[in-house]
Amino acid sequence: MIRRALRARLGSRWIGPLAAGAVALLAAALLAAAGLALAGYEPVAAGRALVSGAFGSWERFASITLVRATPLILTGLAVALAFRAGVWNIGAEGQLYAGAVAAVWVGLAFPGAPAWLLLPGAMAAAAVAGGLWTLVPVGLKFRAGVGEVITTILMNFVAIHTVAWLVHGPLQEARGVFPQTDPVALAARLPRLGSGRLHAGFPVAVVLAGALWWLLRHSAWGFRVRAVGASARAAAVSGRIHTGRVVLGAFLLSGMLAGLAGGVEVAGVTFALYENLSPGYGYTAIAVALLAGLNPVAVLLAAGFFGVLQAGAAAMQRDVGVPAVWVSAIEALVILAVVAADRFLRRGVAGKGGG
Amino acid sequence: MARPAVEMRSVSRRFGPIEALADASLSAYPGEVHALLGENGAGKTTLMRVLCGMLRPDGGEVLVEDRRLPPGGTRAAAAAGIGMVHQHFTLLPSLTVAENVALGTREGSGLRLALDRVHARLAELERVTGLPVDAGAPVAGLSVGAKQRVEILKALYRDPRVLVLDEPTTVLGPQEVDWLFGVLRSLVAGGRTVLLIGHKLDEILRVADRVTVLRRGRTVLEAARQAVDAPGLARAMIGRETTPAGRSAQAVGGAAGERVARLEVVGVRGEDGRMAVREVNLEVRRGEIVGIGGVEGNGQRELALVLSGRLRPSSGTADCPTTVSLIPQDRSAGGLVPGFDLAENTALAFHDDDAHRRGPLIDWAAMRRTAQEIVTGFDVRVPGWRATARSLSGGNRQKLLVGRELARAPDLLVAENPMRGLDIAAAAFLRDKLVELKRGNPSVAEVGGAGGRPAHAPPGIVLFSTDLDEVLDLADRVFVLVRGRLIPVPEEERNPAGMGRLMLGSAGA
Numbered sequence: 080m081i082r083r084a085l086r087a088r089l090g091s092r093w094i095g096p097l098a099a100g101a102v103a104l105l106a107a108a109l110l111a112a113a114g115l116a117l118a119g120y121e122p123v124a125a126g127r128a129l130v131s132g133a134f135g136s137w138e139r140f141a142s143i144t145l146v147r148a149t150p151l152i153l154t155g156l157a158v159a160l161a162f163r164a165g166v167w168n169i170g171a172e173g174q175l176y177a178g179a180v181a182a183v184w185v186g187l188a189f190p191g192a193p194a195w196l197l198l199p200g201a202m203a204a205a206a207v208a209g210g211l212w213t214l215v216p217v218g219l220k221f222r223a224g225v226g227e228v229i230t231t232i233l234m235n236f237v238a239i240h241t242v243a244w245l246v247h248g249p250l251q252e253a254r255g256v257f258p259q260t261d262p263v264a265l266a267a268r269l270p271r272l273g274s275g276r277l278h279a280g281f282p283v284a285v286v287l288a289g290a291l292w293w294l295l296r297h298s299a300w301g302f303r304v305r306a307v308g309a310s311a312r313a314a315a316v317s318g319r320i321h322t323g324r325v326v327l328g329a330f331l332l333s334g335m336l337a338g339l340a341g342g343v344e345v346a347g348v349t350f351a352l353y354e355n356l357s358p359g360y361g362y363t364a365i366a367v368a369l370l371a372g373l374n375p376v377a378v379l380l381a382a383g384f385f386g387v388l389q390a391g392a393a394a395m396q397r398d399v400g401v402p403a404v405w406v407s408a409i410e411a412l413v414i415l416a417v418v419a420a421d422r423f424l425r426r427g428v429a430g431k432g433g434g
Numbered sequence: 435m436a437r438p439a440v441e442m443r444s445v446s447r448r449f450g451p452i453e454a455l456a457d458a459s460l461s462a463y464p465g466e467v468h469a470l471l472g473e474n475g476a477g478k479t480t481l482m483r484v485l486c487g488m489l490r491p492d493g494g495e496v497l498v499e500d501r502r503l504p505p506g507g508t509r510a511a512a513a514a515g516i517g518m519v520h521q522h523f524t525l526l527p528s529l530t531v532a533e534n535v536a537l538g539t540r541e542g543s544g545l546r547l548a549l550d551r552v553h554a555r556l557a558e559l560e561r562v563t564g565l566p567v568d569a570g571a572p573v574a575g576l577s578v579g580a581k582q583r584v585e586i587l588k589a590l591y592r593d594p595r596v597l598v599l600d601e602p603t604t605v606l607g608p609q610e611v612d613w614l615f616g617v618l619r620s621l622v623a624g625g626r627t628v629l630l631i632g633h634k635l636d637e638i639l640r641v642a643d644r645v646t647v648l649r650r651g652r653t654v655l656e657a658a659r660q661a662v663d664a665p666g667l668a669r670a671m672i673g674r675e676t677t678p679a680g681r682s683a684q685a686v687g688g689a690a691g692e693r694v695a696r697l698e699v700v701g702v703r704g705e706d707g708r709m710a711v712r713e714v715n716l717e718v719r720r721g722e723i724v725g726i727g728g729v730e731g732n733g734q735r736e737l738a739l740v741l742s743g744r745l746r747p748s749s750g751t752a753d754c755p756t757t758v759s760l761i762p763q764d765r766s767a768g769g770l771v772p773g774f775d776l777a778e779n780t781a782l783a784f785h786d787d788d789a790h791r792r793g794p795l796i797d798w799a800a801m802r803r804t805a806q807e808i809v810t811g812f813d814v815r816v817p818g819w820r821a822t823a824r825s826l827s828g829g830n831r832q833k834l835l836v837g838r839e840l841a842r843a844p845d846l847l848v849a850e851n852p853m854r855g856l857d858i859a860a861a862a863f864l865r866d867k868l869v870e871l872k873r874g875n876p877s878v879a880e881v882g883g884a885g886g887r888p889a890h891a892p893p894g895i896v897l898f899s900t901d902l903d904e905v906l907d908l909a910d911r912v913f914v915l916v917r918g919r920l921i922p923v924p925e926e927e928r929n930p931a932g933m934g935r936l937m938l939g940s941a942g943a
Contacts (some may be wrong), residue, residue, distance in 0.1 A: 124444060137893065285847050297795050297796060297798070298794050298795050298796065299785045299786055299791055299796050300792055300794065302781055302785050302796055304776070304787070305774075305778075306774070306778075306781075306782060307772060309771045309772075309773050309774070310771045312768065313768060313769060313770055313771045313782065314771075314782065315744060316744055316762050316769055317769065317782040318742060318743065318744055318758060318759075318783075319783060319784075319785065320782070347537060
């Protein structure tokens with residue numbers, strides 16, 4: 080009965096995903112608390128440390144949580160857009176690294192350029208590089224029918240190892256001590272917002288999320304993307320939609336968003352390229368996008384949530400001694416809970432009347 | 435009368451906002467073919483899925499031979515002797531006939547499947563029923579009629595007391611229908627009960643002993659065959675008088691205009707890699723209806739996609755206009771997106787139309803108006819404005835799709851079984867629409883004047899149908915499509931029997 084009552088109230092497109100997310104969070108929190116208690120930690124203290132670590136002060140929230148959330152928003156948008164079009168781009172991590180490489184290269188190669196030229200140039204290069212990084216999966220998908228799930232994952236490894244080679248070789252810092260590049264020119268860095276470490280990449284990501292949401296909802300292009308993703312066959316049969324073109328466009332744009340995430344991370348946080356620059360943002364992005372129900376605006380919330388988790392992890396480790404791996408486990412629990420909640424709430428609603 | 439083999443009492447079932455079954459009752463007795471009739475969306479399939487345990491009813495009860503069936507369990511229903519032949523094939527193409535039949539049975543022990551036992555029982559069934567099958571053949575290579583036979587054998591294999599068939603005749607030619615009905619009669623002669631869902635009244639009346647009519651989820655009539663006639667049943671089904679759906683006398687004829695599409699030795703490879711369409715030549719002109727009859731799965735889907743420019747032919751040349759409306763066969767996965775609402779599904783055809791956009795943006799207000807016109811014009815029954823296509827019944831989905839495709843003012847309209855799934859009134863309405871469309875709008879045509887093509891010159895129409903009466907009724911030129919070959923039907927063969935002969939005669943080619 081409860082389920083039926085829930086279903087009856089879930090007619091709106093907004094309440095459904097939000098309710099699923101809330102139920103999932105609650106379930107994951109309970110599971111995590113139980114796990115922590117079993118492992119001998121104090122769940123309440125751990126939770127308090129997590130919350131204060133992420134929200135303790137505006138300074139901390141902006142400098143840690145929002146800064147962590149920024150690349151997750153951009154890669155989350157990348158994944159959400161691709162999935163909306165029915166493109167299973169699992170390669171946001173690799174595309175992010177491609178973007179980071181391009182941004183660093185631009186930031187190092189033109190030290191004398193003015194900021195108004197260098198910064199947008201570096202960001203554009205990052206986006207283009209992310210888009211280019213999808214070309215191999217795109218080509219294989221269209222020419223040979225190879226599924227993009229595998230090819231985009233493989234391209235992640237190519238990107239990660241290419242970066243390792245670059246920072247040990249051609250792009251290594253002039254001193255040659257650490258496997259990293261020199262810092263990029265000041266003119267290639269994103270301006271800070273306020274006194275903390277929050278940078279202009281965050282509002283850019285928020286604006287892009289809003290723009291993508293709006294385009295998907297109101298533009299003919301966005302409609303085509305949604306149609307192809309919802310039913311490629313119906314889209315093709317309508318005779319008005321070139322599914323191949325739509326898929327291609329969404330794939331490239333997805334790569335560009337992920338590439339931009341890499342560029343923003345370099346220009347706003349690291350200022351240099353090194354190995355493990357991304358702690359798996361491109362993979363967490365998949366969870367972000369799914370938790371958000373592939374809705375770009377909800378991606379902001381989902382990315383914020385994972386930002387909170389990651390920012391709180393450090394505090395939990397410091398104050399209560401909970402290993403940070405627990406946070407990864409909690410993240411995984413959230414994903415599982417979301418998938419389960421989603422199925423639970425959706426089952427039956429989709430039942431069709433026949434006869 | 436003997437006790438009923440199946441009794442369903444006051445069954446109700448909702449799907450979200452839709453009340454699929456409100457108060458449906460049915461009593462079917464041993465030894466009878468019991469027809470279940472109703473418009474689309476009346477709840478026929480839903481009721482039968484409740485019977486088979488595939489759906490749990492919200493209320494009411496199901497009794498099989500006086501024993502109450504626990505709701506929502508397919509195993510319990512199967513154990514009670516209920517077997518169902520579904521409207522859509524449920525066979526796995528890569529498995530053989532015998533393996534498909536063995537699926538879900540308990541032949542064999544542990545890990546070993548006793549296929550030899552399956553083969554033996556199939557041979558016995560084949561002898562008893564006269565249904566010929568090649569038990570060792572992979573299902574993928576079978577004709578549609580043969581697949582239907584396998585579905586029936588699969589159901590019979592478990593020796594059901596009650597056999598449910600959901601619209602079994604739609605994939606069969608006229609001769610095969612006769613043969614199927616013969617089989618059904620022999621089954622009930624042995625004391626079984628056959629429940630037959632159908633929509634073609636005259637066909638159903640030929641074989642049924644008793645009928646139950648559903649209307650909007652309620653049983654409105656239960657009667658013996660002798661007590662009813664086709665007009666009375668039609669009245670019961672739709673709840674009011676209808677104009678008889680007889681041959682529309684003025685449908686055929688009229689001057690055909692300029693050529694809008696031409697196929698030259700077109701061949702199309704199907705999804706399974708075989709040639710689905712072979713060496714087809716066809717010209718379509720404005721203002722004519724080209725009717726193509728034939729049983730399902732003979733290349734209709736591929737030919738329709740090529741004609742409508744949705745698919746490039748594998749060989750030959752296809753010369754098609756830019757604006758082609760297509761009413762595809764596979765409506766569940768075809769023309770509509772289940773998760774889209776009415777305006778969004780309308781937008782599939784109109785999102786790049788100048789009247790429905792402002793620059794790169796979709797004018798959703800205009801789109802909703804157009805959707806509203808379609809909904810009103812075609813009497814699409816929707817639970818609410820934001821209703822998704824998924825929440826509509828099959829017949830209403832169909833009306834939405836047909837309405838949208840007719841609304842585009844195409845140069846060519848390609849329709850696969852457009853009447854299927856429509857209730858009687860809607861089918862009659864669509865029939866009139868097609869005739870009207872083919873004649874063009876006279877007032878508009880006059881404005882166009884001589885020489886220049888009028889703004890709304892009539893489209894060419896290609897009508898694929900498994901219903902030969904429909905083809906004969908509406909088409910100016912008639913063909914049959916048999917194993918991918920398009921065969922013109924000569925004047926003297928323009929009747930169901932003649933077309934049936936052509937369909938069978940070339941079957942071995």
